[in-house]
Amino acid sequence: MFCNQCEQAANGIGCNVSGVCGKKPEVAALQDHLLYGLKSLALYAEKIGRHPEIDRFTIEGLFTTVTNVDFDAPRISAMITRCYLLKEKAKDWAGITIPGDVAAWQPAADLQGRIAQGEAYGINSQHDNEDIRSVIEILLYGLKGMAAYVDHAMILGKGDDEVMAFFQRALAATTDPSLGLMDFVGLAMECGKQNLTVMGLLDNAHTGTYGHPVPTPVQLGTRAGKGILVSGHDLKMLEELLKQTQFKGINVYTHGEMLPAHGYPGLKKYKHLVGNFGGAWQDQAKEFTEFPGAIIFNTNCIQRPDDSYKDRLFTWGLVAWPDVQHIDGWDFSAVINKALECPDLPENPGKEILTGFGHNAVLGVADKVIDAVKSGAIKHFFLIGGCDGAKSGRNYYTEFAEKLPKDTVILTLACGKYRFNKLDFGDIGGIPRLLDIGQCNDAYSAIQIAVALAGAFGCGVNDLPLSMILSWYEQKAVVILLTLLHLGIKNIKLGPTLPAFITPNVLSFLVENFNIGPITTAEADIKAILG
Known part of the structure; x- marks a missing residue:
């Protein structure tokens, strides 16, 4: 494997044995494979124009490859299968066969074969010129990051055709050997422009659904009783959990990037959203050990779970870890039942901070x-x-x-x-x-x-x-x-x-x-x- 997409790249160069994030070589290879498949899909998606299923899958596929999201090899392999089937559909709809190895991509039938293919699709195979390869990487990582924001916006019903067209055009461009350094510099800068549109969409989705945030003191201690800790970014997931935990004697706490949820009128109205527990994502192994209730991730950044809390940890959306229970859809009864089985949190008031x-x-x-x-x-x-x-x-x-x-x-x-x-x-x-x-x-x-x-x-x-x-x-x-x-x-x-x-x-x-x-x-x- 070789992965240098995050700040913690080993020795400041790249992880080539195992990811500092906990990503195993087989998972890294499958993520590279999925990204290669998304490029193949994009070549045909460009020809047929907007298609909701293809656009949605492109966002999910890119978000899956972001650092600390999906560490589950079989799940990524299943996405590779979906990607190939969609590519073949798009090929039929386009009514043409595009020349070249990328357009002709076909995944192996078994997991090991797909891992082997992925090892050949890594970033170092992107281009022989290191400067062009560097800017291609910047573009690809920009697309991955923007996909995360689009995913949140789409969950709240917001999208933009021009943005989606750019995703397909930019992915397809990374396969074009005729493009030079300044072509990719231009695409990277356009990625920033498109992301401004996306950030506006997401802001509108959040404030239109939950109201504009207002300065709000947030309790950092715990209240006596059952508890669920929510880590990640997705506000809609938190809202659905709050609805389903009303009047069940369960307090809900935020962790990490969920802290700002307390400022939204549409979320702070739930009286059992009682505070924030812990700090940033990298402290989760220590902090989750100290939280006796159920815990759920709704996006990145998950780390390898400690055995002390793995049996009460859940994932949702695109985040996944092997042998951790994943919640599909919007029914959080498994999380609620686990919280009710767990010991009570103590009455332990803490300081307040503003968000x-x-x-x-x-x-x-x-x-x-x-x-x-x-x-x-x-x-x-x-x-x-x-x-x-x-x-x-x-x-x-x-x-x-x-x-x-x-x-x-x-x-x-x-x-x-x-x-x-x-x-x-x-x-x-x-x-x-x-x-x-x-x-x-x-x-x-x-x-x-x-x-x-x-x-x-x-x-x-x-x-x-x-x-x-x-x-x-x-x-x-x-x-x-x-x-x-x-x-x-x-x-x-x-x-x-x-x-x-x-x-x-x-x-x-x-x-x-x-x-x-x-x-x-x-x-x-x-x-x-x-x-």
Whole structure:
């Protein structure tokens, strides 16, 4: 195997024995195989135009290959079968046979044969030129990340034909040997543009269904009684679970990226949504051991379960782990029954933290923010957030937040906020110095806030007293970065390390055009930004 798509790539190069994430070589090969099949499908999908079944499967297939989603080899093999059957249907509908090995793809009949095929379909087979291969990787990882956001939007009934056409066109393009470096640079930048549309769709889906988030204190302790812990990102899944657990004496807790759910009026109305347990995804093995109730993942980021909680762990949607019970559909009775069998959680009140500062909430007090900037009470804004991870070097983000002057405001989103969101930063004239915008899914809110502030001050976003200090881990962070680059945002600090799939020449392009750079130390970076 060779996999370098996440920040924890072994030795900063790539995992070639087993994934740091827990992915086994056979699973890596099957994911590469599925991606190859999606390219084959795309070649024919481009010819027939929009088809709901093909479009939906493309999203599911790409999301399946995102880091920490599906570790179950038989499930991925079943998706390969579905992909091939859809490709053959599309071929019949198109009424043509496209030349070339990719279009002629046919998976082996057995699992081992498919694994062997997948080993030949890895990223290093993508292109002989390392710079072109690097940009193809950026594009593919952008497509994977965007697929995750489209999946959430589709679950809530939102979609876009132009976006889906781009998925098929971009996947097909990766098989075209006539395309050069700048062709793929253009496609990567277009991926960022399309993702802006997707983020707007998802924001509309969330706020249209559950209302605009409002600043909400969230309890970090536990209440006496039965409990279910929900980890992941999907709000619709949480809503359905809340409906089914009403009046059953079960308290529901969020974990990881589910924390911002507490800010939505349509979800916080459920009184048994009582708090948040634990922190970011990489701490789950320790935290889940300490949670005696049932636990369910609805998206990434799952890790290898400890035996102490594996029998009360469930997966839903596209996330899966071997020998962990998977819930298909919307019936959560198995999770509920397990929660009722489990011991009670103790009465253990904890501190409260605030979430719910989406763009509607922040822009609702924009006049106060603008006045504070004009008066000098607020000197600078820092967007500190992104995907968290387990590898060393991420304490930088805690130190950075702690060492910022008290006349600065921190905007944060995604699970990177767990590095500092329990600290007390105080306020500036009643404006909290730490504003939790939400999930990585809510990057659209951060963009809207920045654009609105730029409009208020009559300048460009790059001219604002705003700096972006981003952490990345997996492919959703890649596509958000592409969106920021599409918008022309410069001077982004990225860490804790730069992606292993970016070659020196591609990095030089990013530095020259966007002044993107790696983090150094908290003190040095703060000094360089503030002077």
